[in-house]
Amino acid sequence: MxxxxxxxxxxLIFGMPQKARYSALLATKRVVEAEKLMFEGKEDLATKSLGLAEIKLNMIGSNFGKHLSSGKTIPDDISVEMVGNLNNLEIFLTWLPTxxxxxxxxxxxxLGIVKSLQEKI
Structure with missing residues (x-):
C-alpha cells in the first residue's frame, strides 16, 4: 500500500528536477527503513528496502540526466536541497556498515551512487 x-x-509530480527531489526523499526513507529492519533482525526485508533505495537513487541520476541533456539547469532551490539530502545520506551510508x-x-x-550524484549537482 x-x-x-x-x-x-x-x-503527480511534474518536472525532472522535482521528480529527482522526490526520489531522493524516497531513497532516504528506504535507507532509514532498512536500518530499522536491520536493528530488528529482519535481514531479508532490509535487503529489499536497500534494493528499493538503489532504484530511487538511480532514478535521480536518470531524471537529472534527462533534464541536463535538454540544456536546462537545475533550479537553485532544488540543487541546494538535493546537496543537503545527499550529504546527509552519504554520512548515514558511511556509518551504517560499521x-x-x-x-x-x-x-x-x-554510497557510490550517492557520491556520483553529488558530482552531478
Whole structure:
C-alpha cells in the first residue's frame, strides 16, 4: 500500500528536477527503513528496502540526466536541497556498515551512487 501511494504521488509530480527531489526523499526513507529492519533482525526485508533505495537513487541520476541533456539547469532551490539530502545520506551510508557489516556490500554500492550524484549537482 505504501509503495502504491508513493508511486501515485510520483506520477503527480511534474518536472525532472522535482521528480529527482522526490526520489531522493524516497531513497532516504528506504535507507532509514532498512536500518530499522536491520536493528530488528529482519535481514531479508532490509535487503529489499536497500534494493528499493538503489532504484530511487538511480532514478535521480536518470531524471537529472534527462533534464541536463535538454540544456536546462537545475533550479537553485532544488540543487541546494538535493546537496543537503545527499550529504546527509552519504554520512548515514558511511556509518551504517560499521553497525551492520552484513549489508556492507550493498551499503557501499549505495554510497557510490550517492557520491556520483553529488558530482552531478
Amino acid at each position: 505504501k509503495n502504491l501511494k508513493e508511486n501515485i504521488r510520483g506520477l 553497525k551492520y557489516p552484513l549489508h556492507k556490500e550493498k551499503l557501499d554500492k549505495l
